[in-house]
Amino acid sequence: MKVATTVKEVREIVKEWKKEGNTIGLVPTMGYLHEGHESLMKCARENDKVIVSVFVNPIQFGPTEDLESYPRDFEKDKKLCEQAGVDLIFHPEPSEMYLDGFSTYVDMSGLTEELCGKSRPIHFRGVCTVVSKLFHIATPDKAYFGQKDAQQLAVIKHMVRDLNMDIEVVGCPIIREESGLAKSSRNTYLSEEEKKAALVLSKAVFLCEEMAKKGEKNTAAILKEMIALIEAEPLAKIDYVKAVDAETIVPVDTITKPVLFAMAVYIGKTRLIDNTIIDAK
Ligand code: AMP
Numbered sequence: 001m002k003v004a005t006t007v008k009e010v011r012e013i014v015k016e017w018k019k020e021g022n023t024i025g026l027v028p029t030m031g032y033l034h035e036g037h038e039s040l041m042k043c044a045r046e047n048d049k050v051i052v053s054v055f056v057n058p059i060q061f062g063p064t065e066d067l068e069s070y071p072r073d074f075e076k077d078k079k080l081c082e083q084a085g086v087d088l089i090f091h092p093e094p095s096e097m098y099l100d101g102f103s104t105y106v107d108m109s110g111l112t113e114e115l116c117g118k119s120r121p122i123h124f125r126g127v128c129t130v131v132s133k134l135f136h137i138a139t140p141d142k143a144y145f146g147q148k149d150a151q152q153l154a155v156i157k158h159m160v161r162d163l164n165m166d167i168e169v170v171g172c173p174i175i176r177e178e179s180g181l182a183k184s185s186r187n188t189y190l191s192e193e194e195k196k197a198a199l200v201l202s203k204a205v206f207l208c209e210e211m212a213k214k215g216e217k218n219t220a221a222i223l224k225e226m227i228a229l230i231e232a233e234p235l236a237k238i239d240y241v242k243a244v245d246a247e248t249i250v251p252v253d254t255i256t257k258p259v260l261f262a263m264a265v266y267i268g269k270t271r272l273i274d275n276t277i278i279d280a281k
Pocket of ligand 1: 030147182
């Protein structure tokens with residue numbers, strides 16, 4: 001497994017690979033890797049070569065967010081990638097990605113204005129910009145994103161469509177702990193007590209799936225139950241719990257096509273997200 005820290009190194013390696021006729025899969029991450037990231041790497045193995053980027057992207061964090069404290073352990077990440085059969089890790093410094101005077105951004109309206117975009121106004125501009133840069137640097141055939149960040153997945157698919165990027169975006173299912181808690185690098189912020197309290201997110205997801213399975217089509221009725229469940233947990237504070245069209249992220253009242261039930265909930269100081277997509281069938 002190779003490790004590159006500069007754009008130039010990645011370009012040289014990718015050029016050789018392409019000359020040999022290899023296909024390339026890219027898995028963008030912020031590191032502190034866990035089984036959720038690992039599942040994306042496994043999906044990406046359908047390509048001849050797999051690149052994982054490990055980069056805590058400063059421009060997707062708001063001024064009061066956790067950029068400084070975001071967990072990092074590159075040695076551990078390297079081992080996990082090696083074991084997962086990754087061919088190249090791209091681990092640049094912020095100064096390599098954002099040269100002095102950097103001033104070009106990819107900014108999307110519409111899809112980015114609901115859910116996480118509402119509470120994190122500059123977040124998706126940062127995400128779209130860094131992912132565009134990674135796409136230009138690694139020039140993958142396919143790129144892999146988790147359903148865990150459902151809005152991000154929809155936004156990236158939309159960006160690729162809008163900007164005619166010749167890359168297939170592949171969504172991979174949410175990986176959960178046995179308890180139901182969705183795996184996240186941010187789970188490391190949680191105390192034991194908070195980890196128990198955090199189960200309200202997955203419980204709300206399962207409740208939603210159960211109600212939908214029984215035939216409930218009214219999103220307000222489902223959201224009401226989900227919110228009541230979360231509010232019963234004293235350590236939980238809701239940022240949002242919403243039902244939107246899974247593709248356009250526009251709020252919906254009735255389940256007639258795939259609906260994304262998504263939430264962001266503070267457990268103590270830690271903001272966690274979870275979601276499920278309910279099919280009309
Ligand atoms: P992050 O390092 O948190 O930016 O995540 C990098 C990628 O891994 C994103 O596409 C996430 O959606 C995905 N990911 C993170 N956690 C999970 C999970 N529990 N299950 C599936 N994918 C995940």
